[in-house]
Amino acid sequence: AGTAYTYTVRARDAAGNVSAASTALTVTTTAGTGSGTLLSQGRTAWASSSEDGSTQPGNANDGNSGTRWASAFQDNQWINVDLGASHQVTGVVLNWEAAYATTYKVQVSDDPDFGTWTDLYSTSAGHGGTENLTTSGRGRYVRVLGQQRATPYGISLWEFQVYGS
Numbered sequence: 001a002g003t004a005y006t007y008t009v010r011a012r013d014a015a016g017n018v019s020a021a022s023t024a025l026t027v028t029t030t031a032g033t034g035s036g037t038l039l040s041q042g043r044t045a046w047a048s049s050s051e052d053g054s055t056q057p058g059n060a061n062d063g064n065s066g067t068r069w070a071s072a073f074q075d076n077q078w079i080n081v082d083l084g085a086s087h088q089v090t091g092v093v094l095n096w097e098a099a100y101a102t103t104y105k106v107q108v109s110d111d112p113d114f115g116t117w118t119d120l121y122s123t124s125a126g127h128g129g130t131e132n133l134t135t136s137g138r139g140r141y142v143r144v145l146g147q148q149r150a151t152p153y154g155i156s157l158w159e160f161q162v163y164g165s
């Protein structure tokens with residue numbers, strides 16, 4: 001899911017003659033975890049910081065893979081989305097820009113004061129690109145807490161999708 005594939009086409013006739021390759025085409029499969037409903041799109045999102053006016057938190061859940069949220073150039077930055085009600089959260093898709101997090105957590109909460117968070121996922125080996133996470137937990141608020149950056153920039157997500165029921 002969420003992976004770009006590039007392909008070319010060649011033809012071969014009965015005599016074994018092979019044509020030159022066609023122009024390369026790249027297609028990207030749709031994001032998704034294969035289970036659950038997309039709950040986060042268009043919901044209120046906010047973050048610890050934004051790099052500038054064009055990288056606001058709502059860009060991470062607008063369904064547009066050409067817009068992104070980016071944090072200030074610091075560790076320990078987060079983005080939080082309000083699902084509107086408490087849901088069972090079965091999957092999270094993170095579509096990272098080049099500025100990704102190597103150490104991060106995905107957390108869930110029902111606490112409107114955000115005093116309590118439960119980890120849905122935790123890693124110190126984040127690799128960027130698109131990460132499809134299978135999760136099990138329940139809550140209204142889901143956040144990505146980037147604890148360590150991969151680059152001197154902040155962390156940046158083209159899309160942050162929460163799936164569940």
Ligand SMILES: [Ca+2]
Pocket residue numbers: 059060061062063064065066067068158159
């Ligand atoms: Ca976007």
